[in-house]
Every structure is written in C-alpha cells, then in structure tokens.
Amino acid sequence: MNSRRNEPFRYTINPPMTCWIEIKSIDLKPVNSKLAEAELIDISKSGCRIQTGLNLHAAEHSIGAAVHFQLSEESYTFPGEIRWQNPHGPESFHYGLSLQLTVEEKEKINVELRALAAARRIVVM
Structure with a gap:
C-alpha cells in the first residue's frame, strides 16, 4: 500500500510507548475484540505506526481499529484503519494506521x- 501522508511532522516515540489496539471491523463487518498490547513507534495528527506480535493479515483484509494510548496525563482512544503491515523480526509486525480525528482532536x-517534543520526550522527524 502507498503512503498518503501529507502532514509536515511525524513524531517518533523513543523508546516506543505501550499502547493498545482494538479491532473494530474486518472487511466492514463489526467485530468485538479485546485490547491487545502494542507499542506506539511514531505518530502524527493523521496517523501512527505501531508494533505488535499480532499477524492481522492486513494485505488481505480491510481492518478498522482503535488505538488507545496515553501522552503526558491525557488518555486517548482514536478510531482508524490499518493501511499497511510489514514484518519486523520473526514474531513481530509493524502496522500503519490512518487515524480518523476531528479538527479539535487533531489540534489537541x-x-x-x-x-x-520541546521537553525532548519525543523526536520530530
């Protein structure tokens, strides 16, 4: 899949922070899933990259998901869609998620x- 990123900044979380992914739909069919632990690698106002041991076969399916994470004191849950999947080591995968945020959520x-970034807890790429 091709990247459609057009925002000027992507923030790298170093070291990656714990987050959770929740599968909401597969091929437009709603599913109920438990939260699965993952790591937030980078984020922008329109997407993020996570790492997890789950193999979701994203190339063969359209997968709607929500990512749950905490920055500073605020907890966030953002809906999105898995855009791509790449293997990362023998038992791990990277996923690119396109986040569906309101204008207010993007600004926040x-x-x-x-x-x-100013506190040097994350790196601007």
Missing part, C-alpha cells in the same frame, strides 16, 4: 506532541 494532539 498537535499541541501535546509539540510540548513533548
């Missing part, structure tokens, strides 16, 4: 990410 996360 942008402010928090800039503050974390």
